[in-house]
Amino acid sequence: MSIVEDTDVLLQDVEAHIEKYIQEEINSDFVYHNFQHTYAVVEAATELAEHYEVSKNDRLAIILAAWFHDTGYAEGWEDHEERGVRNATNWLASKGVTDQQLIDNIAGCIRATKMPQQPQNFLEEIVGDADLSHLGDLSYWDRCGRVRQEFAITRNMIMSDQEWIDFELGFMLNHEFHTEAAREMFGERKSKHVKQLYKRKKALFPDQTPSNLEELEDAKRRKKELKKLKKAVAKAEQRRDPEFKPGRGVETMYRATYRTHVNLSSIADNKANIMLSVNAIILSICAANLFPSLDKNPHLVVPSVILVGVCLASLFYAIQATRPKVTEGKSSMEDIKARRSNLLFFGNFYNMPIDDFHYGMMEMIRDEDFLYSSMTRDLYYLGVVLAKKYEFLRICYNVFLFGLIAAVIAFVAAAVIYNINHPIK
Structure with a gap:
């Protein structure tokens, strides 16, 4: 198969294949890692690839990796990236694609979505950023709720509101987009989400006048936690703020x-x-x-x-x-x-x-x-x-x-x- 000539046909085929595969093979308990998430990642990856005007073969590798990156969930969430690489390789072989460079690029991009993300090259950075683009998207709160629900169903991770906000805040504050384009497209809204999470955390601990010594100590502890978190949010905002200028x-x-x-x-x-x-x-x-x-x-x-x-x-x-x-x-x-x-x-x-x-x-x-x-x-x-x-x-x-x-x-x-x-x- 000629990669350059048949790229459009290949992309049409993979969309139909992945939609059918996810609906038939991946358990409906994975309410976050569904076709909706995969399609959103493909859109973000395509947008980032077009922003940098990558070559045709690199663009193909990015989009195919985005389509296959979560197909390994058909056999569970653990090590699903490696199964995604296997699924992509087998499907490409069935289509007569033998370009080893393309296959290696796709495999690397899929592995780059494993948490914590550690991309090794520019293509992997694009796919890694696309996979977490929802952090700075309008769909964040819906996707965030789906992640919590999926964790509870598939991993038995049942968390209180406070525990979940702490978990999500920790993830958001430790995450950085790898490419400048992703920071421009998703960074500002992601910062707003961090602020909103902080406000929700603070709302869970409204100021109350302590009635005894034990409550007084508990109130002091909560204030220290909120103060520490506020400093972390401020530092994260400063790192992401496009208007920030070195002194x-x-x-x-x-x-x-x-x-x-x-x-x-x-x-x-x-x-x-x-x-x-x-x-x-x-x-x-x-x-x-x-x-x-x-x-x-x-x-x-x-x-x-x-x-x-x-x-x-x-x-x-x-x-x-x-x-x-x-x-x-x-x-x-x-x-x-x-x-x-x-x-x-x-x-x-x-x-x-x-x-x-x-x-x-x-x-x-x-x-x-x-x-x-x-x-x-x-x-x-x-x-x-x-x-x-x-x-x-x-x-x-x-x-x-x-x-x-x-x-x-x-x-x-x-x-x-x-x-x-x-x-x-």
Whole structure:
């Protein structure tokens, strides 16, 4: 089967297959993990894939993984992801699909929905975010109630209102969407749901005047819990708030770190230039004065070879420390849309079309997370380059120091031996 030509047919077939499979094979006790949930995940996954304009095969892998990700519930909820992978693989084989890369991508995306989510690549991040998109959707309260009902029926997890709100709040506060698009689409409404959960929790413990010491202690404990929870909600809101701007301290930190890196790079270049100049002067003097007299002073040949070797080795490492590295000079649009590129360094964009570069820079200006992420990457790679520079410089200075000592000792030894063998009469 040609994946590109038959994609639309394949997607029509899988929708009909999954709808029938869920209705016939999955127990109706799973009131949350039903066709309605699967269809919502497919819609969210499709929207995220279209937002990033992924390739046709990647889009196919994302959507097929979304369709199959909960089919393993036919045999229970434990390890259902692996059974979902098996169901997807078998169905694709029945359709004559043999593209191993596609099959592996689908399997990885299905496994990425396992809690706690740990996606390993961009496609898996999209499917993971789609699976939990209801957290920031209008359907949240309905889906939330269905999860509670399903847990009670299938896992015998019967919780009071307070226990359920604590459980849901803990899950919401510990969860983060993986992709920037998911944070834009679902983050704001999810934050509202967190606030509403907090209000419901607070309403379960209305202020009451304690009538005895025991009630007084209980009231204090509840207030401490609510205060602690309020701080957690505030921190979560700050992390998710698109209007949140890093303070001047963060900006000062980046500015100072950049300045330090630039100064250290300048110091490294100056040290390398010193070694280049010194060794070039030594070689010039040797070429002008020492080499022409070696035929009359053969005992100085070995020391001269040592000295020249030391200078050439020092020059080699000094040049390595200052030699520029040529990079590809191009960042893909996929990397820009996935917020993985760093357009702050010329080596990542000098071969890009101006329109792509302009688009990337505008995206970075509008998205502070993207901007600060790029600056962080830039600092990291500046540090990597500095480490290499100083490693070469250390070798250069060691070679020059110990080599020069060895050359001087060789000259002295050669002169002493020559005087012993040729005493002055």
